Amino acid sequence: DQQVKQNSPSLSVQEGRISILNCDYTNSMFDYFLWYKKYPAEGPTFLISISSIKDKNEDGRFTVFLNKSAKHLSLHIVPSQPGDSAVYFCAATGGSNYKLTFGKGTLLTVNP
């Protein structure tokens, strides 16, 4: 049972344009959501998070949107840069749970 789903295995965008990465979840108990970025041969790096009491959180070029009724979140990167090329993981956790549940990731390629 995959509780966090990233349905697009890959995404390709042009430098300077917007990248939109999507994530869906099924567990209603999830109340905290995170995005991680991963380069080859490195561990995931925390990017940005959002609590379920919000529907938007911004940090520089990165914005995460949460639609609780649709159980959907998205990461927007504007403008996209070639250095953003990496695998992006969506993760979620609920209540007092220590466990992060991850999606399988989306490979973003930003072309110069």
Next chain:
Amino acid sequence: SQTIHQWPATLVQPVGSPLSLECTVEGTSNPNLYWYRQAAGRGLQLLFYSVGIGQISSEVPQNLSASRPQDRQFILSSKKLLLSDSGFYLCAWSVPARGTQPQHFGDGTRLSIL
């Protein structure tokens, strides 16, 4: 600032051999510590977490065990490796609070079982 170290970066082991992967965190006290595994084509799966010395919780029944002999040291072990233990193993830490705290990952160990 906090740093997390994992070693070795890569490891090739024969089936049936023992395993010991080590993780240490610097720059913080009493962190929560975690071991994850990413098998080929799958997402990250939590294996163990620890909220203090000697306190280990297992998420998935398996051929592995974890120990926390010191506050900032987390060890993943096996007495006899199986082929299915191959994967990318990641250690992570977070501040000692439940819920809404990000976990920060080390660079991982790529384990291949032959």
